[in-house]
Amino acid sequence: MSTILEAATQMRLSAQAVARLRPAMDAHTAVQTVLEDGLTADALSLLARLLPRRYAVAWVCQCGSQQTLGEHDRAGLALAQAWVLDPGEAHRESAASFADAHRYRTIGAWAAAAAGWTGGNLNPRYERPTPPPEHLTAIAAMAALTYMAALLPAQLDTRCTAFIRDAMGLLGTRISIDGARQ
Numbered sequence: 001m002s003t004i005l006e007a008a009t010q011m012r013l014s015a016q017a018v019a020r021l022r023p024a025m026d027a028h029t030a031v032q033t034v035l036e037d038g039l040t041a042d043a044l045s046l047l048a049r050l051l052p053r054r055y056a057v058a059w060v061c062q063c064g065s066q067q068t069l070g071e072h073d074r075a076g077l078a079l080a081q082a083w084v085l086d087p088g089e090a091h092r093e094s095a096a097s098f099a100d101a102h103r104y105r106t107i108g109a110w111a112a113a114a115a116g117w118t119g120g121n122l123n124p125r126y127e128r129p130t131p132p133p134e135h136l137t138a139i140a141a142m143a144a145l146t147y148m149a150a151l152l153p154a155q156l157d158t159r160c161t162a163f164i165r166d167a168m169g170l171l172g173t174r175i176s177i178d179g180a181r182q
Contacts, residue, residue, distance in 0.1 A: 007050055011048070011135065013045060013046060016042075017037070031168065040157050040160045041146070044142055048138035050171065056138055056141040057080050057115045058084045060114050064111060064148060076102070076107065076110075076112040089119070098116070104140075107144050110141075110143040110144035113144075115137075117136040117137050146160070149163065
């Protein structure tokens with residue numbers, strides 16, 4: 001299975017979106033194809049997964065900085081931004097703790113979860129570490145971006161499309177799912 005099709009499966013894209021994807025597509029073409037078919041939510045999900053995790057979190061932070069948000073959401077975004085600037089374990093843990101404490105219910109919590117799920121252990125109470133699956137950051141990023149877009153419900157699709165277009169340049173260089181430049 002190609003990385004594009006793996007990403008589509010992991011992000012549970014619609015059958016209609018998956019049918020438009022081809023194994024030989026590069027990331028930019030794949031997202032653009034799905035977007036042009038009017039499958040905005042699928043394009044958002046696919047883009048979040050195809051970006052390296054640090055880029056996905058930075059994308060959430062960039063989009064969040066352009067929104068009018070409350071103190072709580074700004075706090076979660078600040079933790080995510082701190083991780084982007086210094087992706088160390090302390091910043092990752094702070095972001096993960098914030099997301100967990102706020103039960104993944106807000107833009108700030110999902111933004112923090114995107115950073116928090118870039119590594120570490122999902123089950124600290126158990127001896128055997130459980131690292132987060134690679135696509136968990138993309139799921140959290142997609143949730144944060146969808147909540148942001150939904151701040152203006154009548155413009156949901158338009159706002160999601162704008163978020164996607166803002167990040168399409170990040171796919172200009174072929175980047176594999178693990179972040180290595182090809």
